[in-house]
Structures are given as structure tokens and as C-alpha cells.
Amino acid sequence: MVPGPVVHAAEPVPLLAFGARVAGDDARTRVVVQFDRKPDFSIHYVANPVRVVVDLPETAFGLKAESLEPRGLFEAIRYGGMGAGSSRLVLSAKGPVAVTNAEVIEEEGGKSYRLVIDAEKVDQPRFDALLGDQQWTGSVVAAKTDRPTIAPAEKGGAFVIAIDAGHGGIDTGAIGGATKTEEKHVTLAFAQELVATLSRESGIEAFLTRDKDVFLSLPQRVQIARNKGANLFISIHADTLRQKDIRGATVYTISDKASDHLAADLAQRENLSDEIAGVPLQSEPAEVADILIDLTRRETQAFSVNMARTVVSSFEGQINLINNPHRHAGFRVLQAPDVPSILLELGFMSNKDDEKLLLDPEWRKKVSGLLAVAIKRYRDQAVANGG
Template identity: 60%
Template sequence: MRITCVALLSLGLCSGLSSTLAAAVDSKPLLAFAARIAGDNARTRIVIDFEEKPEFSVHYIGSPERVIIDLPATTFAFPEADLAARGLFSDIRYGTMDESSARIVLTAIRPVRLALAEVQPNEQGGFRLVLDAEMVSAEIFADLVKKQTWTTPAAAKPEDITTAAKDDVFTVAVDAGHGGIDAGATGAASKTPEKTITLAFARVLAAKLSEQKGVEAFLTRDKDTFLSLSERVMIARQHGADLFISLHADTLAQKDIRGATVYTLSDRASDRMAENLAMRENLSDQLAGFSLQSGPPEVADILLDLTRRETQAFSITLANTVVKSFEGQIGLINNPHRHAGFQVLRAPDIPSVLLELGFLSNPEDEKLLLDEGWRARVADLIANAVVRYRTQALADGG
């Protein structure tokens, strides 16, 4: 939405403009000739194309949470629809402040920060301002507001946006599948929802992992609440996770199929069953109105980061280690290491696996999934596998 300084004054946003921007009084306004936005409720990217390189500054305001981008005098020549609010933002306004400055106001649906804010050269000439927003906790946002200065414009720096300090602790994100409005599968006999089983197992597994020397585990969700697939990955990254384990207990039409399965990411499914399971899991977001198809195709990688080859190799190593730990101890499906396009496994920098603990459509598996002793035994096996994986990864320089 285009705005003028009069409109911005009504929002209380005309104070604190950088003196650096005022130097552009006598210069020709910048031309912002194109814009695009894509994202979801965890990450959103905004890209604005300029003819000339823009100087800019970033600030944060609370109540409601807003991100302010100050620019020199700028002519916004792109259609308003190209920068319509979506993803993390409920409202986007931009326009002239005075003859020497302009401003973009991003009103967020939740606390956010710019994980990336930089100007990049375009291959065809000109420059683009790239703003990558990500969800953060209310405490982090409040800290951003408190520590910022309005006197010196500065783009986001790597040291300002680090999510977690690197240390000697091996951090594991334990992701209980489904939750809230997304109940997942249902037990054939007990009618227990998958979301309840995965959370109960996740709590046991996190406790077992945290008992291991040098290992610390946390839950992506610790109660019956809905998290989008992208939120799960973002939470893991913001906690500095070295490993991501997503837990599930699905159903199949073939009730005789039982046993655990470990999945890693691949754009091409290993078999029809893996493909069908991935498709069903990837539809979870739609239950709460989120869609992975809501952005332009050229920025789809904002939501579905391509897994780096090295990270994928570590994921496969972890999967094989878990399978070996299970062999002879608990039931495994035929070909227990499979792969498919699970969106929750697409973090580019975190080795990730999805573990189907068993199938709620099978009576024997259902009984085990509800048994506290079985959960504890399987959690011990997974914890031991993680320790062996960590030892190997450290030896390989991972």
C-alpha cells in the first residue's frame, strides 16, 4: 500500500529518520521498479528491484510488531499487488516521507526479525533489496527494539542475527508430528490420535537424549498445539540444532504391514508407500489454512530450502545408524530406510530424519505404541544411535 508522510505520521513513524538519508535532498529519487514477496507464517522474503544501489536502515517497533525500512527519496513504480501482504506480514505500506526520504512499514502477525537484509547486484543490471524475515520469540523481538539505535543506519549483520551460539553441546530437535487441529492418524482400536502418541514418545526421547554426555535435546512442541511444517524447521534452526528427528505413527490401508521405518529426504520417493506417506504428511499445513503453493515459483526455495549434499549425506548416515540400532531389538518394516519428499526434512543445514515408529492401522503396532515400557526401550535405542552418529560425525569433521 502506497503511503505519504501524512499517513505515516498517523502511525507515529516519522520520527528518528537517519541523518544519512537526508543527504539525498538534491539527488534524483531512486526508482523501485519491481517487487515480489513469498513466504509463510515462519519465513517470508521480500525482494525490491532498484535502478541504482539504495542505502537503507532497519528498525523495529512494537505494539504491534513492525519492521521499518528507511530509504532515500524513492519512486515506487511497481503495482501495489506485487507487494501485497502475505506470510509473516498482515500489512505492508510504503511511500514518500519528505523530499529526501521514503519508508517501508512491514506490520507483522507475530514477532519477527530480518535474518537477511542486504542489497545485491542484479545480473541484468541494477540492484535488488532482499529482506528475509523469520519468526522469533517475543523476548528476542523486545531485545531488538531495546538495543537498536535510530541514529546510525545499518543493515543486518551476521553477528546480529545468529540464532544460537556454537558450542561443544550436540543439540537435537525432537519433533512430535502433528498437533492441535492436525490430529494425524487414529488408532484402529484405541482411537488414540497420532498427535498424542508422538508427543508422549517425544518427551521420553528428549529426556533420554539429554541424559547422554554432551547431548541436549528439546521439543519443537511441548503441548497439543499446531505448528506448520516450516515453523518446525525454523524452531530447530533457531535453537542451533545439530540434528532433527521428526516422529510419526501413521496408518496404512494394508493392516498387516507393521514395524518402524526411517525416512530421509529425496525429491524422488523410494517406493509408492513412501510417496503416499510424504504426500499425506505434507498436507498437514492445509488443515490450518497454510499452503506451500502460495508464492511465485521463482522464490519457492524460500519455503523449501534445497538440502545441501553434505547435509543429506549426514542424514543418510543417521538413518542407517538408527536402523542398525533397531535390528534384532524391535520390529522393522521391509527395507526400513526409505526416502521421499517430506517437507519437514528440508532444512539445508540440519541433518534430518523422519521416524515412523509403527503403524496405528496394525493392532500389534498400536499396542506397542501405547506401551510406556516399549517407548522407553525404543527411546534408549534411538539415543544410543544418536551418540554413535555424533561420534562418527565428529570423527569425520562434521
């Protein structure tokens, strides 16, 4: 008997959100999103600041930016992927709110469906009661991050590097001033190029924390690196500034005190990633709460600073650097107590010259090569010093 062809299960087709509108005032606001198929959804509340979180199956958002322009009770509205076949709509409120009605309405005999969400202003005690009554921690769409047992690396084994493409999914990051390109796409394109470059190097094993447009929380990024026994963690970013004339790369390390206002402001913005995605604010695990306390963490920080200086040295005279290119601040994504970590700001999407370079594949290849040189130099020093 001749076996028949192997049939593989088709990937689920994402929902399509193709239209939306927001209407209302500071007392009541309605949000409507149109889908091509009936969406399952769930609604939750998050405090500090107040957000209404709408979890959806995986959804392609074919929406015009102005269709979900915030108004009424809401000061910001964001949407995007959350990984694991799910997506999310986050409504950031100006104050305590309650959803009074949420329903899906069939249109045109099932040709499309409307998700209608009505919210009203409430007092703080009522909002607190809503928070207390819900059984939700935001973990329903989080990737599994339990740390497996890691076998000790054999002497002479691969030097493992985690390359973290900043932002992703619902968290778009900065928006380019000229092209409106989202930072999450810039960071992923560079991270992929860097991993490809490093993979050609003997004795180096590089991997991506995310390999597609999905959201990862800041603690998840740290834990992924630790789970895989990373010897080094590099987070890639391309921010924007109000001062559009500022350009060039910057390398950041963690510190409990920022080196300057620019570093402090950048860290504050980057640390809002989880808030943007509607992840509840939780206290940090004890093991990462006070990163600069004991000797082990101080040693890790020393290795991080050494890596930052090595990168700056490799870049000097080759690509544009900001003034004082090694800076430091309290970046949550750099807080692994046992993995030397840096955040590399490739340039600024707010500067037209930087933005042009960030979108240039040849420039990405050049910078990846320079970074690989720095990483190999750092690896040799770290191995010689027992790092």
C-alpha cells in the first residue's frame, strides 16, 4: 500500500481588525473595533497607571493610526501582538474607569463583527474593588520563563551571547521622524544581522531573545538570557529625542544613579515597555532587586563596563558616536545579576541622518562587524580573567 501524502495542520489565520473608532467625553467613552471574524476577548484592569486591557486571539491590525486616536477618558491607545498566538489592546485612562458594557455585534449576516467597549468614569474605591475582584495577573499571554537546570559549561566551550532586539509586538518603540519606521523593526533587523555575523565566528554561540514581531516583558528578556546560560547580554535600541540634531551611537550599562539627564530620561522611557503592553507592575524578584549590593553583582557590573568600553573603542573613528558615548542609568533590562549586560543605542530615529543609516543594510553589516570585533576582544579578556 502506497502511503498517502503527509498532511500538516494549517497555521491558524489571524483575525483582521480593519476598522475602529473612539467617541465620548470625560464621563463616558466608547471604543469600537471591527473584525473580519468573531473575536473572543477578555477584559482586565491594571493600576498605576490605570489601564483597561483587552486580550484577543492573534490579530493583524490593519488600522489607520487616526482611527484609534485617544479621546474622552483615554489618553493613549495601543495595540499589537503579545506572542503565543495572542494580541492585546491597551486603553490608558486619565483616571479610574470601569467598563460598563463589552460585547461583540454581528454585522451583515456574519461578514464582519464589531467589538464595542463602553467605559465610564468612576471613583477610586470602585476601581479598587474592580481590581480586587478580578483573578488576573497578566501572565495569561506571557511566555514560559521557568529557569531550567543549566549544565555547567565545559572548559573551552562556546561563549554564549544573547542578542535582544528591543521592543516588539504591541510595544512599537520609537517612531522614525522621516519614514515613520517603528523602532521594533529596526532593532530586529540589526539583531538578526548581528547574530548572523557572530555565528560565523569560531567559539561563539549567539541567539535572539525574539526572532519575530512579538512582545516580551523586560523580566522575560533577562530570564531568557539566563535560561540559555548567556555569558553576555546585548540589548539593541534606536530611540528618539526632542533635539533632532543629536545623533550617534551610545553604549549604556546599569547603575543605581544615572550619569546624566539624557541617560536618566532614556532609562525611564525604556522601563515603561511593560506598562505600555498592559503588564501589571510587580515587585522585582529578590535576586535582582538590588543589583549593586554584593560582590558577585559588582563583578558582573565591572565586566559590563569593560564590554561597554571595548565597544566604544571598536566604534571610534568608524561610526558616529554621541559625546561621552559610555553612559549609565537604571535600565531594568540590564539587571541580570550574573550576566554582563549592555544596552546599545545604535543611533536616533529622530535624526534624519541616523535614521537613513539605521535603515541601510550595508551600514548594519558594517556595525555588526565592528561589534563582533569588540565582542571577541571582550571574550578573550573575560576568559583570561575567569569571566
